[in-house]
Amino acid sequence: MPDMSSDTTAQRPPADLHTGWTGRVIGYVAVLVLVNVMVDTVLASPTFVLPQLRDAFDTTQFAWLDSSAMLAGAMWAPLLGKTADIYGKRRILVITLIVAGLGGLVSLLAPNIGVFVLGRVLQGAAVAALFLTVAIIRDVCAPKFAMIVTGVVTSGSAAFGIVQPFVLEIATKVFGWQFVFVVSAAFAAVAALFVRLVIPNSRITTPGRVDVAGALVLGGGLAGVLVYISLGQEFGWLSLLPVAALVLGVVALLVWYFVLSRVPEPVIDVRGISAVLGLGLLVVVMGTGAYRSMLALFSLLIDVSPDEGLGYGIAGPAALGLMFGIPSIGIMLGGIVAGAIATRVGPAWPLAAGLTLGTIASLTMFTVGAANLPIAVICSFLLSVTAGSLVTSGFNLASILAPPERQGTVSSMVMVMVAIGSVTMSFVGSAILGATDVVVAGETVNSSLGVHSYIAVAGCAFVLAAVPVTFLLRRMRGHVVTDVPVSQV
Structure with missing residues (x-):
């Protein structure tokens, strides 16, 4: 990707960048992981209570309940990415956390679905928080070491996700779906405070307009x-x-x-996107979209017992915790391993590996997993490894192709692709389920045809993503990641 940036207000020599684990780096990582835990409470936690939200607001549009924050994130991301490059990443990150916290309160108190979606739009600022944590890592770490740290930061929040579903399953039964948004607002407030106190102010900015x-x-x-x-x-x-x-x-x-x-x-310079970055973004948009749509489907499958004879359903003891808790280990594994592998062979190979696992998991869900809880848990684990690998590798690819002063802008492109893929696939899946509903005992339910068609579409997205990743592997062949900043290459 060509360097189209203006002169920066500060050029950091490579000696000022961290090249290994120190107490200070561990402190930065701990705070940024906390930020991404908050992001998970915005994007993933509402997925656990989709049936309750659907009933509370009397709507069949579950995609709006689940994906409105991600849709808003697609709108927020490029604006906040550019703003962060100009005014500083820490400052903009604190603002996004405050806005996301206010959105959680609005959703908590929403009297109808219109106000609820408004709250989710505000919460969508959290989407920007994710890519800003990656941009901050690139501010303080040398490029090669930053790839490993990026894997930890983007997937480390999954450690919280291991216990989160088990806790939410109990808490939401006692306090209702509102508990999810209380937790989200609380995490946003705490994260904003620690970012302000611990994370250094950006030393690399670039003049410009938003x-x-x-x-x-x-x-x-x-x-x-x-x-x-x-x-x-x-x-x-x-x-x-x-x-x-x-x-x-x-x-x-x-x-x-x-x-x-x-x-x-x-706000996004589409003509300045290199062929390599464009291929990577195309892989991310299809792969993460497929994963996120499957995540929403899992929540609906958990609400149906296989004994109902609908041809799908995985309800059972601790099903929520098993489907969303244990697979969180997969996100950590996928992200951390992808970051480590990228330092040796580049980020394209972890992208390809993630897509392969996603394809296998989708095929298994389509054949036997939709009505079998143990197999569904295994598929969820594989898909989680896919998610960790795709997100980490997408950010790592963008980071090595962008100069330091444009990390916010370029990282925001990855987040826009994640958001567009997630929202598009969720809405397509919702349309498939809505078009294939059946009436059983006077109640409208999803049909087996609809559920399996939903899974098939997600699987096709993984397969189609193999086309651009093949070209990406060829383009990146022989590319070696160094600790020399891109703007100096």
Whole structure:
């Protein structure tokens, strides 16, 4: 990726970067892992209580309940990434944590689904917190060591995820779904305080302007297309409201691409994305989208007993904890191992390995896992390894292709791809389930056809991602990761 940055306000010599584990680095990592624990409470925890949220707000649009924060994150990420490069990563990270905490309180007190989604939109700022933790690591660590630390920071929060489902399963039965948002708001407040006290201020910034209009138009365009996918299944694909949302979304995306993306400092410089980075982003958008959609499906499968004879369902003792707790080890394993491997062979190979595991897990779920809890747990574990590997490798790929002063902007592109993939696949899955509902004993339920079609689509996404990852492996052949910053190469 060409270096299109302006002159930086500070150039850090390589000697100032950490190249190994010290007490100070461990302190930074501990705080940044805490930040990502908060991100998990925003993005993953609501997945555990989707059936309760669906009943509380009397809606079939589970994708909005689950993915509205991620959708908002796709809008927040490029804006906050650019802002962080200009004004400092620590400052923007603290602001995102405060906004996400306020969003948790709004969702907690929401009287209807409209207010709830508004709270989730505010919580979407947490999506930016994830990529800012990676950008901060690149600020303080040498490139090669940073790949290992990135794996720890992006996946270390999964240690909390091991016990989280077991705790939430008990707590939500006692206190209701609201408990999830109390925890999220509390973590946001604590994380903001520790970031302010422990993380050093950014020494690498770059002059520039923030294209707020471009970010709003781009985000609005994405939202319009996804609203069409969501509402089309309920009101009809050719009904006025869904079609109007689609038209407005497409027009906004066209205006952004042909007009606003050509301004001197666009919120995302699509024309400056190298072929290598573009291939990596394409892999991330399909792979993480498939994983996140499967995560949402698991929550619905847990709510159905195989004894109901629907052809799916994995309800059983401690099913929530087994499906979301034990596989958290897979996220840590995938992220940490991917970071370690990347220092030797580059981040493309861990990306390929993650996709392979995701494909195997999806195929197994499609054949026997949808109605068998032990097999479903194994598949969830494999998919979690996939998630850890894809996210860590995506960030590592972006980080070695971007100069230090543009880490926030380029890392935000990875997060946008994660968000777009996650939201798109969740809405597509929701549309599949909605279109294949059946009535059993007077109650509308998901059909076996719908569930297995859902899994098949996720599996196809993994398979299709193998195409760009093959070209990526060829492009990255012979590439050696060094501790020389990209801007000096």
